Amino acid sequence: MDLVSKDQNKYSIKRKKNEYEVVIGLEVHAQVLSESKLFSTSSTKFGAEPNTQVSLVDAAFPGMLPVINEFCIKQAVKTGIGLNAKINKKSIFDRKNYFYADLPQGYQISQYKNPIVGEGTVILDLPDGEKSIGIERLHLEQDAGKSIHDIDPQNTFVDLNRSGVALMEIVSKPDLRSLEEVNLYIKKLRSIMKYLGTCDGNMQEGSLRADVNVSVRKKGDQDLGTRCEIKNVNSIKFMQMAIDYEANRQVDILEEGGKIDQETRLFDTKKNETRSMRSKEDAHDYRYFPDPDLLPLEFTDEFINELKKNIPELPDEKKKRFIEKFKLSPYEANILVSDIDTSKYFEAVIKNSDIKLSTNWITGELFALLNEKNLEISKSPISAQNLSKLINLIKNGTISGKIAKSVFEIMAVGDSDPKKIIEEKGLKQQSDPKELEKIVDKVINENQDKVKEFKSGKDKLFGFFVGQVMKISEGKANPQLVNDILKKKLK
Amino acid sequence: MTNITDLTLVELVNKIKKKDVSSKEITTAYVTRSEKSKKLNAYITDNFENALKKANDFDNNPNYEKKLPGIPIAVKDLFCTKDVKTTAGSKILNNFIPSYESTVTENLWKEGSILLGKLNCDEFAMGSSNETSFFGNVQSPIGKNLVPGGSSGGSASALAAKLTPATIGTDTGGSIRQPASFTGTVGLKPTYGACSRYGIVAFASSLDQAGPMTRNVKDCALLLDVMCSYDIKDSTSVNFKRKNYFKELNNSIKGKKIGIPKEYRVDGMSKEIEDLWQKGINIIKDSGAEVVDISLPNTKYALPAYYIVAPAEASSNLARYDGVKYGFRSEGNNLIEMYENTRSQGFGDEVKRRIMIGTYVLSSGYYDAYYLKAQKVRKLIKNDFDEVYKKVDAILTPSTPSSAFAIGEKSKDPVSMYLNDIFTVPINLAGLPAISIPGGYDKKGYPLGLQIIGKTFDEQNIINIAYSMETQINFKNKIKDWWI
Numbered sequence: 001m002d003l004v005s006k007d008q009n010k011y012s013i014k015r016k017k018n019e020y021e022v023v024i025g026l027e028v029h030a031q032v033l034s035e036s037k038l039f040s041t042s043s044t045k046f047g048a049e050p051n052t053q054v055s056l057v058d059a060a061f062p063g064m065l066p067v068i069n070e071f072c073i074k075q076a077v078k079t080g081i082g083l084n085a086k087i088n089k090k091s092i093f094d095r096k097n098y099f100y101a102d103l104p105q106g107y108q109i110s111q112y113k114n115p116i117v118g119e120g121t122v123i124l125d126l127p128d129g130e131k132s133i134g135i136e137r138l139h140l141e142q143d144a145g146k147s148i149h150d151i152d153p154q155n156t157f158v159d160l161n162r163s164g165v166a167l168m169e170i171v172s173k174p175d176l177r178s179l180e181e182v183n184l185y186i187k188k189l190r191s192i193m194k195y196l197g198t199c200d201g202n203m204q205e206g207s208l209r210a211d212v213n214v215s216v217r218k219k220g221d222q223d224l225g226t227r228c229e230i231k232n233v234n235s236i237k238f239m240q241m242a243i244d245y246e247a248n249r250q251v252d253i254l255e256e257g258g259k260i261d262q263e264t265r266l267f268d269t270k271k272n273e274t275r276s277m278r279s280k281e282d283a284h285d286y287r288y289f290p291d292p293d294l295l296p297l298e299f300t301d302e303f304i305n306e307l308k309k310n311i312p313e314l315p316d317e318k319k320k321r322f323i324e325k326f327k328l329s330p331y332e333a334n335i336l337v338s339d340i341d342t343s344k345y346f347e348a349v350i351k352n353s354d355i356k357l358s359t360n361w362i363t364g365e366l367f368a369l370l371n372e373k374n375l376e377i378s379k380s381p382i383s384a385q386n387l388s389k390l391i392n393l394i395k396n397g398t399i400s401g402k403i404a405k406s407v408f409e410i411m412a413v414g415d416s417d418p419k420k421i422i423e424e425k426g427l428k429q430q431s432d433p434k435e436l437e438k439i440v441d442k443v444i445n446e447n448q449d450k451v452k453e454f455k456s457g458k459d460k461l462f463g464f465f466v467g468q469v470m471k472i473s474e475g476k477a478n479p480q481l482v483n484d485i486l487k488k489k490l491k
Numbered sequence: 492m493t494n495i496t497d498l499t500l501v502e503l504v505n506k507i508k509k510k511d512v513s514s515k516e517i518t519t520a521y522v523t524r525s526e527k528s529k530k531l532n533a534y535i536t537d538n539f540e541n542a543l544k545k546a547n548d549f550d551n552n553p554n555y556e557k558k559l560p561g562i563p564i565a566v567k568d569l570f571c572t573k574d575v576k577t578t579a580g581s582k583i584l585n586n587f588i589p590s591y592e593s594t595v596t597e598n599l600w601k602e603g604s605i606l607l608g609k610l611n612c613d614e615f616a617m618g619s620s621n622e623t624s625f626f627g628n629v630q631s632p633i634g635k636n637l638v639p640g641g642s643s644g645g646s647a648s649a650l651a652a653k654l655t656p657a658t659i660g661t662d663t664g665g666s667i668r669q670p671a672s673f674t675g676t677v678g679l680k681p682t683y684g685a686c687s688r689y690g691i692v693a694f695a696s697s698l699d700q701a702g703p704m705t706r707n708v709k710d711c712a713l714l715l716d717v718m719c720s721y722d723i724k725d726s727t728s729v730n731f732k733r734k735n736y737f738k739e740l741n742n743s744i745k746g747k748k749i750g751i752p753k754e755y756r757v758d759g760m761s762k763e764i765e766d767l768w769q770k771g772i773n774i775i776k777d778s779g780a781e782v783v784d785i786s787l788p789n790t791k792y793a794l795p796a797y798y799i800v801a802p803a804e805a806s807s808n809l810a811r812y813d814g815v816k817y818g819f820r821s822e823g824n825n826l827i828e829m830y831e832n833t834r835s836q837g838f839g840d841e842v843k844r845r846i847m848i849g850t851y852v853l854s855s856g857y858y859d860a861y862y863l864k865a866q867k868v869r870k871l872i873k874n875d876f877d878e879v880y881k882k883v884d885a886i887l888t889p890s891t892p893s894s895a896f897a898i899g900e901k902s903k904d905p906v907s908m909y910l911n912d913i914f915t916v917p918i919n920l921a922g923l924p925a926i927s928i929p930g931g932y933d934k935k936g937y938p939l940g941l942q943i944i945g946k947t948f949d950e951q952n953i954i955n956i957a958y959s960m961e962t963q964i965n966f967k968n969k970i971k972d973w974w975i
Contacts, residue, residue, distance in 0.1 A: 106810020
């Protein structure tokens with residue numbers, strides 16, 4: 001698959017004579033949406049008091065044994081299906097051995113050689129078309145606890161609430177080429193998992209974080225350069241900053257005739273730079289081996305098929321349907337399907353309303369409002385039903401688009417029925433031709449000089465007459481009717 | 492009336508059910524004898540006061556429907572017991588009091604049994620002589636300065652010395668059967684997955700199994716009945732139909748085919764062991780069973796494979812003892828120093844040796860040559876057994892290549908110590924059940940054991956064979972209470 005040449009918006013770094021391409025791969029750690037942990041029954045709720053959601057298993061007491069949480073397994077399989085990936089009917093949990101204060105067992109239970117999910121793909125919608133990003137694998141693992149170093153000058157405090165929470169590590173192939181692709185990739189992954197209900201995608205709470213692999217190569221080179229891994233970056237913006245810094249750092253080294261050392265680096269968000277954490281020589285030897293406390297995970301075809309049956313319509317299919325059924329442009333469809341709640345809102349509005357108007361109102365006024373108030377669509381101050389009513393009032397001529405904007409503003413304060421607002425505020429459009437004729441006559445009578453000028457060829461004055469009529473009607477006059485009457489009277 | 496402590500477990504149960512004796516009388520008898528037997532160093536932690544109180548409670552409100560009504564039992568200190576210190580024979584858990592109960596001990600208490608105390612063992616069950624315990628070596632009641640075997644050495648010593656009517660141990664490579672053999676008692680390692688591992692301090696997870704240690708086969712059947720259960724808290728626990736081993740106990744051996752593996756006739760095997768084995772074979776033949784010569788060709792690889800797999804798992808299982816959460820901690824100037832101080836002071840030499848071996852065999856670059864190869868060998872050993880079980884119902888071997896040795900005799904030579912497990916280790920690698928019963932004595936008068944190995948989950952069959960042989964052998968332990 002030749003991904004590079006298709007991409008027109010290439011991100012590259014130029015120095016003197018050379019141009020470098022940046023190659024990026026992501027290892028996304030997505031917290032499985034689940035009430036309890038991967039191998040224990042403790043709660044996974046975010047924000048609890050330290051060490052209140054810790055079982056004997058999570059704290060690795062002597063003789064405690066892990067027991068698989070079947071729900072987490074199903075969540076991982078569903079995610080694999082959503083990534084169009086191969087579900088491995090047999091997978092194995094391994095122990096990844098290392099010492100750290102917030103790792104109570106002295107090993108993390110993870111999957112090494114035999115992950116639960118194999119190769120798959122994620123489709124990105126770029127301005128010039130689609131690009132598919134390869135997924136290498138998805139595996140399940142336990143999260144560690146949290147070490148807190150800033151409470152006491154001498155001691156480190158450990159909070160084990162997160163210890164044992166299920167994570168899906170989703171490893172991409174090195175197919176990403178720009179900061180924008182990274183942005184779209186993360187958003188797409190998040191979108192798919194939110195559609196599936198397998199991860200809430202909340203980056204602030206750490207439900208989604210990534211290790212970023214970056215390498216550079218001279219434009220046209222076929223071989224990949226030596227990569228550096230930037231650990232644990234927790235926002236798209238930081239990922240982009242880290243990649244940009246790291247790619248430039250690598251290019252600078254190459255330009256000076258140096259060579260890149262494979263290493264693990266940290267991104268310092270305050271200084272906006274990456275720093276070496278450990279070199280390849282210092283890399284941990286994790287001494288992976290199959291966890292003898294757990295049997296291999298084996299699925300039947302029925303188990304997988306049952307899950308497949310219950311997979312909801314995912315963004316790519318939904319987009320296709322929106323384009324075909326609702327005649328949306330790919331751009332509009334993309335915007336409306338990217339978030340499952342947006343697509344639900346859209347479909348609720350268009351159930352009883354004009355599709356074109358609904359699309360414009362949702363992507364225009366509503367998005368602006370949500371943006372301004374920094375709200376998710378699920379928390380929208382205007383319900384889908386009321387927006388649908390508003391759109392119908394425009395469509396049937398009860399109010400003009402302009403009045404509708406004022407009504408929308410009122411609705412945004414207290415999600416009220418637009419009909420009521422129109423009645424209470426007397427905003428109903430004047431569509432009675434007799435009444436409008438009276439106003440038109442008044443305007444013509446009071447502006448005879450302008451009428452003369454108009455008749456002598458100053459066409460632009462038509463707008464002035466319309467404006468005057470609207471002013472007198474307080475904006476309620478049906479603009480189409482006003483146009484028709486004025487044209488007739490001014491002949 | 493005979494001494495209470497001379498009665499077997501089944502006799503005690505019957506007597507208490509007939510109200511011939513009270514729980515308090517039994518418990519008092521065992522507490523008294525245990526207190527007089529401190530020289531054996533069989534206990535790490537006693538629970539005497541509490542046990543007497545519980546015995547009283549039982550007598551005040553008896554329930555004779557239980558399988559072990561009001562019977563006091565001391566257990567190996569590898570089983571976590573709620574509110575009672577559990578050390579695994581290690582300094583690193585010297586101050587550890589669990590807030591939970593292991594499934595196997597819970598099963599005992601549910602059937603009316605009472606915890607008498609926690610018995611000494613090799614540190615983290617790593618040893619064949621009970622000399623690696625942080626709490627000192629255990630004396631065998633068989634003779635002064637003789638090891639009781641290991642790692643369930645405290646259990647074997649307490650059982651043979653009649654400080655407890657029965658006990659439970661754990662067996663990773665022979666830790667029940669070898670001490671049973673050394674002390675003239677009965678020890679059974681069940682099929683892997685028969686008894687829950689929940690709440691047992693882990694040594695090597697894929698090999699560890701809890702099992703009964705008793706004075707005779709009948710007691711063994713009863714105790715196995717109580718211990719054995721399917722447990723969802725242990726993912727390796729197997730949900731098979733467990734038999735009522737005690738009820739279905741019989742001595743039918745007639746017509747059974749018993750395999751004699753030629754590979755167990757090891758180089759330099761003593762005449763005594765050779766004779767003991769032959770005696771066992773003759774008994775089987777006389778009882779109407781058919782003796783079949785069999786071959787388990789990969790037996791010679793079992794010991795090296797075991798000493799790769801077991802330390803590998805142990806090195807990882809013991810990583811949790813880091814001074815952070817519970818147990819012993821030795822401070823340091825930073826985290827790494829704290830780890831180093833805690834673990835170098837908290838673990839003994841044998842444990843450290845196995846952690847180092849285990850870490851080595853799992854290291855990148857060595858994994859394939861050691862751990863992976865050992866796992867392949869393990870599969871071959873299992874295949875050997877599967878193959879012969881097409882032809883025979885059970886296998887008879889000696890339990891150990893020698894009788895008990897003196898304290899200090901082998902502790903400086905780990906390899907000669909490891910060789911003690913040569914007949915028991917293959918069974919753990921294959922996950923099979925095996926029982927050791929007393930077969931006779933060597934010329935010093937020390938007991939020697941015979942091992943009967945069964946098919947997967949076929950405990951009933953080997954117990955029945957053992958029961959039949961026991962009658963024929965008619966073994967009597969010659970213990971003279973030298974320590975009292």
